[in-house]
Amino acid sequence: MRIGELATKTGVSVRALRYYEEQGLLTAARSGGGQRHYLDEAIDRVRLIQMLYAAGLSSRTILDLLPCVDAKVNTPQSRAMLRAERDRIERQITQLQQARERLDRVIALSEGPASGCAYTDTGTPDS
Amino acid sequence: MRIGELATKTGVSVRALRYYEEQGLLTAARSGGGQRHYLDEAIDRVRLIQMLYAAGLSSRTILDLLPCVDAKVNTPQSRAMLRAERDRIERQITQLQQARERLDRVIALSEGPASGCAYTDTGTPDS
DNA sequence: CTCGCCCCTCACATGAACGTCAGGTTTCAC
DNA sequence: GTGAAACCTGACGTTCATGTGAGGGGCGAG
Structure with a gap:
């Protein structure tokens, strides 16, 4: 499959796919004229x-982790790295939960007492 | 208090504080010579x-939300905005949890079977 | 062979949240 | 009143993950 098809199937832009390759995250076979072919x-x-990007990891970090994930590289260092990233993610989850709670409190206040708000408005009213 | 002290007390750089003001997130009184003074x-x-930054909100979004949080602006629109952001955060939490689970599985594999790893290495070995 | 569509490689542009340097002013302790 | 520390306003630099052309080549259908 060529790059356009992969882009369509994954919902990622062609540019992004080339970028992943540039960063060493993704490899492709090249056919005669230099076009990328993917499995x-x-x-x-x-x-x-x-x-992993969505989890806030940088391409550099992902590059470090991928061998651990798929090639099953397994050294004390790689395990430490994995745990470090997982912990980073956990901390970020905690932070997000705090932010969410803060917003929840504000929302409760705004919807609760003396708010003239008996209905539940579940969507953004078209502005 | 002047900007340097606020920076120290919050652990945020002076530059960042000026940036927040530039974005309308933070206001300061000015004393004769133009220096910022904070309460x-x-x-x-x-x-x-x-x-909120840590929760991944942009300065623009924060700018929109702050009046809801502290000035108690309370309109159907503001409530919808608050809920929208909270939901965004929730979705991101879910994504992060998925990423964490993925890493957990990899970690379990690497520490578990046939791994020559009876000890539990809780820290990064000084490299 | 040729048309059209997809692909290629530069290489510059973008936006966010600052860092950093330059050149100048204010404040404050002494 | 004076010198150093802290502050001021630009304004350009940085990093990341792309977007966006420009200019040119590959490749299957007719």
């Missing part, structure tokens, strides 16, 4: 990369 | 801003 596995790979 | 309340304000 089906690339789809999962891209989804994993996206997941 | 003690500014400390909490900055901490709130940091919390």
